[in-house]
Amino acid sequence: MRQLLFTRGERRRVITLCSATLPAGAWVERPERVLGAFLQDLIATAPLSTLLGVKVFGWLLWLCPLVVLGRPRSFGGLAASERQLLLDALAAHRIYVVREMPLLFKALASFALLGLPESQARFGVEPRDITAPAWLDAAPGDAP
């Protein structure tokens, strides 16, 4: 039932936003798959208020290039360099809620990706886990 809270499109957007805040493609094979599984687990387990925050912030961030950069595009339509510019502008914004938006996705991406053995290896975290986290093993399906 809870899985219905996020449409496929919304999930894809959250995954794109997370990937932009922590681009892990260089050391995690298919990070979108991990983020998809993470999001699925988050939707099943996190408090509704958190999910509401992810949903609302996801939409706002997706649609804000028009307001912040004056570009009639969604976040998904921006080039990588423009995405970076936008995220940096938001993170330094004078309005508290605006600065919190990218930070939420950065925190989610960190939880999803940095506990993986591949990430521990990439950043030299010792001692290292041998197996993937249990929540990732248990998550069914593929990235949306």
Add this chain to the structure above:
Amino acid sequence: MTVRSLADVRDEAAVEDSADVVVVGSGASGAVVAYLLCEAGLDVVVLEEGPYVRSEELRSDMYGSMRRMWRDGGFQVALGRAVTPILQGRCVGGTTVVNGAIIHRLPEPIHAAWQREHDLGSALPYAELMRASDRLDELLGVSPTPEPVQGNNARLLHRGLDELGLRGNAIRRSVIDCRGSAHCNQGCPTGQKQSMLATLIPHALERGARLYATCRAERVVGQSGRAVGVRARFVDPVTRERGPTLRVHARHAVVLAASAIQTPLLLSKSGFGRRSGLVGRRLQAHPGTALVGVFDQPVRMTVGATQGYESTHHWAERMKLETVSMPVELLAARLPGLGHALTRQLERHDHMAVWGVQVRAQAQGGVRAGLFGTDIRYQLAAEDVAVLKRGIFLLAELLFAAGAREVLPGVHGLPPSITHLDQLAPLADLPDDPRLVHCIAAHLFGTARLGSAESTSVVSRQLEVHDCSGLFVADSSVFPTNLGVNPQHSISAVAWLLGEQLVERVARGRARLARRAS
């Protein structure tokens, strides 16, 4: 040893039990009460909302630990002008399973202030609390963190404090033979941390306690102004799968030890303690923030005690400093930069030290049941932000004194990275606004405070809810104020005195019944 969880009762329509005393919560307060009652030969049932997780099941990934053993998967927050994460454990052993195991005793000036200004009277005598702390020290293997496992994060703070001529010490912790894995917040994987899961809960179980895990107390059942039991339900806290109900009859008492957030909610739901209007009000905390220092030589925060060194030098100025070795998942959220800039920061994580300042804040908030779950309101007062700013400045000064080449202050309105203390000077001119920095709060107090009068307190000086005999509160909800030091040991000491009082009370009740029968 009897531990029953949802998996064991799934097929039953309902579960019933009865005990001399029912304890709700198995953390720093509940485990102590259960232990003492069982030692005295009483029949005890413990209800715990979270799962029973064995050490060998623990892993190092932070999210995996949080979703399983932390309340709301670690996403519980308080709302105010800023959002403040409110961190709590939710598993057998309570927050002691995921905390830093730092041990401090109740500061004497705080106890004196409680007597002088907060209607404590002659209850909870200081000498008795210290006697309880002595016993707890023995049971939990409390000792200063040995130098070899302190880790470089701790050694650097030590150096910085020495350079500035400030007092500091190796942290006293409830740990035996620490292996320095810096995993305390994920749960100690080798069982070195003497959490309640590893110590008093097993003791109580060996002496006959029955523990129901993944079992959420929903309401205290009262009859003619007396607590006679608890109604609960088995619920998987992660998947939310609902199982059967549990009804436990309490022959002598019900003890709420569910924390300063959950206890007032249970009281309100059960309709007790409401006359003062203070249930869930006057929430106090020790909000804290952390600074990152970057050193030329490797720090390797992942090696050493999670928290090894501290300074109470500025306690009278309402702040305490300590080392906080974070797993890289948490560190990332604290680092500046997004995208590839974040990756570049992470590449040098091994050269980073993280130290925190926690504030004995004056702010008061509240907790109540809300539409989407628990509704916590909390907002730092301007005075608290001023203290926090002084703490940030001090931490930066210490980091530089210890040899940091760069400090990442994490303050909105300042550069993300500074190389000289002068660059922090504008901090003084920034407004005392809680939105300047990211704070968390993990030490919580005061939501069902004690006192002599029903109009100004929720529980009596004997910790019994004013309008419900036989219903007691053992956790830090009853504390009149915050402490300025890590609270686990103070909470356990207060619970200890309550446990002893209950043993006597049950003995008196039994003697009375025996006299009547004869």
